Each structure stands twice: as C-alpha cells, then as structure tokens.
Amino acid sequence: MRSITRILFGSNAESMDYAPLLKWILVNTLAAFGVLTLWHFGVLQQIFESDRTRVSTIIFVVFVVTALHCLFQTVVVSRELVAARKVRVTLDANGGRKLLTQNGKILTADGKPQFSGTTTEHFLVGVGAILVGTSTARYRIYDGMRALDYLESRPEIDATRLGCTGCSGGGTLTSYLMALDPQVYMFDEPTAGMSHDEAPVILNLIRQLKGDKTKTILLVEHKMDVVRELSDRIIVLFRGEVMGEVDGEGADVNTIGQMMLGHALEVAA
Numbered sequence: 001m002r003s004i005t006r007i008l009f010g011s012n013a014e015s016m017d018y019a020p021l022l023k024w025i026l027v028n029t030l031a032a033f034g035v036l037t038l039w040h041f042g043v044l045q046q047i048f049e050s051d052r053t054r055v056s057t058i059i060f061v062v063f064v065v066t067a068l069h070c071l072f073q074t075v076v077v078s079r080e081l082v083a084a085r086k087v088r089v090t091l092d093a094n095g096g097r098k099l100l101t102q103n104g105k106i107l108t109a110d111g112k113p114q115f116s117g118t119t120t121e122h123f124l125v126g127v128g129a130i131l132v133g134t135s136t137a138r139y140r141i142y143d144g145m146r147a148l149d150y151l152e153s154r155p156e157i158d159a160t161r162l163g164c165t166g167c168s169g170g171g172t173l174t175s176y177l178m179a180l181d182p183q184v185y186m187f188d189e190p191t192a193g194m195s196h197d198e199a200p201v202i203l204n205l206i207r208q209l210k211g212d213k214t215k216t217i218l219l220v221e222h223k224m225d226v227v228r229e230l231s232d233r234i235i236v237l238f239r240g241e242v243m244g245e246v247d248g249e250g251a252d253v254n255t256i257g258q259m260m261l262g263h264a265l266e267v268a269a
Contacts, residue, residue, distance in 0.1 A: 017081040024074045028067055053240045073172070084130040137176065144173055145181045152214065159214070185209055188220045206230055 038044045047056050129136045144164070152159040162183075164174040187206065191199040203226065209215055210230065221227050227234060236243040 017085060018078050020074045020081075021078045024071055028071075031067070069175075080126045080130065083126075140173055141176045141180060144177050148177070148181070183214070184216045184218065186218045186220075189222065190219075191221075191223065191226065203230070 035044070051057070126136055148162060148164075151157050151162055164177055165171070166174050190202045190206065194202065206217065206219070207230070210217060217230075219227070219230060233245065233247060235245050
C-alpha cells in the first residue's frame with residue numbers, strides 16, 4: 001500500500017496523507033468489478049425483475065450515494081492529513097519560535113497563509129486534534145449522543161418521535177450517530193447457516209439489546225421458536241402485504257399458519 005501511494009503521490013510522508021483515498025479507490029474498484037460481473041451473468045437483472053417491492057433498487061441507490069459520500073469524506077480526511085503535516089513542518093522549521101499569525105491564520109516565513117480556502121477554521125481544529133493523536137469527531141459524536149439522552153429524559157418530549165437530520169456537518173454527524181448510537185436494529189434471519197453452538201451467541205446478543213427499552217428491534221425470521229421467544233409483536237407478511245398481527249406471547253404455529261393459509265386460499269380462489 002505504501003509503495004503504491006509513494007509512486008502516485010511522491011514522498012513517503014505525502015503518500016501516507018492520501019492512503020485513505022487510495023483505500024477507497026481499491027475497495028470501490030473491487031465492488032464495481034463485482035457489480036459488473038453480476039450484471040454480465042444476468043444475476044442483477046433477475047434480482048431487479050423479481051423484486052416487486054423495489055427494495056433491491058433502493059439498496060443499490062443507497063450504496064452508490066453512500067460510496068460517493070465516503071469519497072467526499074475521504075478527500076476531506078486526506079486534506080486534513082496534508083494540513084497536519086504542513087503544520088508539523090512549519091513547527092519544525094520554526095525552531096520553537098512563536099508562529100506568525102494574521103486574522104487567526106498561520107503564516108509562512110515569507111508572510112503568506114499556510115492554508116487557503118473558505119473553511120480554513122475547520123481544518124485547523126481537525127489538525128490540532130490529529131497532532132495530539134485524537135479527533136474532534138469523537139467529541140461531536142459524544143455530544144450528540146448525550147443530547148439525545150437528555151431530550152429523552154425531558155417529560156415534555158415524546159422520546160419515540162426523536163430524530164436527527166442535517167446538511168453538511170449536520171448530515172455527517174447524523175450518519176455517525178446512526179452507526180455508533182443506533183436506535184433501530186434490523187436482523188434478517190440472524191441464525192441462518194449457523195450451527196447449534198453458534199446460534200445461541202447471536203440470540204443472547206438480541207436478548208441483551210431487547211432489554212434496553214429505548215431500542216427498537218426488527219426481526220425477520222422463519223424459525224417459530226425464535227420468533228415466539230424474542231418477539232413482543234409478530235406481523236405476518238406475504239409479498240409485502242400484511243396478512244395479520246398477533247402478540248408475541250400469544251402466538252403459536254397454528255395462528256400464524258391460519259393467517260398465511262387464509263391468504264393463500266384467497267389467491268387461489
């Protein structure tokens with residue numbers, strides 16, 4: 001990895017600044033190759049044609065948008081690494097003397113701004129954190145988590161209707177909160193393909209998550225023993241249509257079977 005980036009970007013220090021960008025290129029090149037391969041053999045066409053709910057299309061669009069967003073963020077990270085290296089070079093060249101500044105900007109020895117752009121203050125904050133081995137993102141994410149916790153504790157606020165959104169930095173923070181402090185968990189046949197020794201590990205994890213009443217768990221499962229044990233409410237779907245709903249404690253195979261059988265008879269009729 002280092003040898004490739006050194007060939008593309010020059011010195012070893014400069015190559016390390018753009019290592020995240022190169023990783024993005026490699027990962028998405030493999031992903032694009034996989035997509036083209038599936039398209040060549042007709043697998044994707046078959047998936048899209050058989051998917052009446054269009055969920056596959058939505059997933060594909062979300063993947064593309066997410067990849068482009070990651071590209072943008074990777075470029076930002078690389079620019080911050082470049083800025084951090086320049087600051088370190090400036091500090092070393094300055095020999096411990098006081099830095100030249102003007103209007104909050106660091107100047108070079110000839111009086112020119114060390115960094116240029118409309119969001120210089122963003123880079124300077126991030127650079128300062130990188131120099132001491134941390135990141136400003138961790139503090140913003142922590143503040144976001146605690147802000148949601150505080151809002152949930154307020155009696156005048158409906159905790160079930162809280163949400164996050166934003167543009168630019170707000171959108172980035174929302175994405176971080178979704179990944180690191182999720183309120184909704186989705187499990188699609190979590191024990192599929194697992195041995196009898198492995199399945200209990202996943203089921204115990206779901207039980208622990210279920211103990212937190214502030215979290216919502218969506219479980220898609222065909223094993224009725226797992227469904228009855230973990231579910232508070234069971235919804236039976238057939239081709240995206242709701243066939244029936246029953247409480248988890250009162251559910252049994254016959255009840256759910258009658259829901260599906262009744263619909264099958266309607267279709268046959």
